[in-house]
Amino acid sequence: MGPTATGKTALAVETAKAINGEVISVDSALIYQDMNIGTAKPSEEEKQGIPHYLIDIISPQEQYSVADFVHDTNQCITDILGRKRVPILTGGTMMYFNALHHGISNIPEADxxxxxxxxxxxxxxxxxxxxxxxxxxxxxxxxxxxxxxxxxxxxxxxxxxxxxxxxxxxxAQKTDALPFDFVNFSIVPQNRSELHLRIEKRFEQMLEQGLLAEVKHLLNKYCLDADTPSMRSVGYRQVLQYFNDELSFEQMKERSVIATRQLAKRQLTWLNAWSDAHVLYMNNPSNLEEILQKVCVSTP
Incomplete structure (x- = not known):
């Protein structure tokens, strides 16, 4: 678990290679097809041959609930364990992690x-x-x-x-948590300013990679507006406002970076309250060894 831009994907891939693992994405934006640049979706090269699940599973105009995620994750974990491999859940959507550990409320669908x-x-x-x-x-x-x-x-x-x-x-009407034992790791920055710089640099890279063209493609291909859940994702929301002449280009850039920093702050608040998580520091080369040691100690 960790805030955006802390290197979770790369660490998950290295861990998977070391312990015969497969990766399950715990990210509410990676589920959408054709949303690649703004979600920092891992490329095939970045996956290094490691199977990844719950990525590109629905179109951007579809809905996907926490209950859907828990159901799909349960199936993925069961399948991976059935093949004698290790499920590695990786992402920054803390609400999803919380639902896996503590169950979910049976709240009715939106009207x-x-x-x-x-x-x-x-x-x-x-x-x-x-x-x-x-x-x-x-x-x-x-x-x-x-x-x-x-x-x-x-x-x-x-x-x-x-x-x-x-x-x-x-x-208060909660379903049961999933019947698995989780070993939890949180990847956090030692210095918030370092994370802020990485967030700013990554958004600049997204623009260079063609984020604006990606959003135009999405608007042409799908029936989307500002109320569609996929378009409420950080970055996409601000680009949509730019296209609607609600923001200038510079305002769009500034607000995207600010919104991403605010997201990271909320993610860190969740993580600080996570009592049984092993804390790893961003950019620490010993993270992999630390994970492997604690996984071996925690696994019967």
Whole structure:
């Protein structure tokens, strides 16, 4: 597990080569076909012949839930273990990792019409009033959701209006975690500024590699807009705003880098709360040896 741009893929491939492993992607953006540059999707050369799963499995206009991920991952792990190989789960989508370890809440699917109605109400009444409404119907969720978080306020109210039950009720209805023993490693930077520089450099490389052309291709090939989950991915959202004349080119670059840094910060917050993770430091050449030693100690 680790923030974006910390070298997880390369380390996973080296680990897989050393312990007869195969890689399962734990990344909510790598699932999409034709989204290669902006997701930093590993090339065949980077995979070095190691099988990778849960990459390129749906089109960018399709939906993919946490429940879908848990189901697919369960099948992948079972298949890999059945062939006497080692599953190596690698990525930065902490919500996915959390679901594997602790189960998932049976929250109903999104209702687009209800969501649109709530978004209109937010525009007319303001976020503060809508957060007050959430406090009245679901005080538990309101206590956890910041008054300036439109996405989570909208989702919580949408669930309540669609089901007549608060989001906190559904979150308490959890399925079981997967029946496997996980050995957890978190790859983190020793210096945040180093990670920030890597993020900025990588986005510049994405632009040089043709990110704008990739997004144009996606818009021509698929039925996509700003509300499509795939287009809410960091980088793609900002390029879409640039194409819609909502941002200048320089603003698009700046906001993409800022959004990626914010994503990395959220990922690190998750990791800091992960009590049983072995911490590895980014750019440390001894990481592989450390992993192999701890895997051998942890495996019966």
């Amino acid at each position: 687009k019409s209800v969501r649109q109605k709530i978004q209109i109400q937010i525009e007319h009444l303001g976020l503060s009033k809508m957060h007050e409404r959430l406090q009245a119907v679901d005080p538990q969720s309101a206590a956890k959701i910041h008054p300036n978080d439109p996405q989570r306020i909208t989702r919580a109210l949408e669930v309540f209006e669609s089901t007549a039950k608060p989001l906190s009720y559904w979150q």
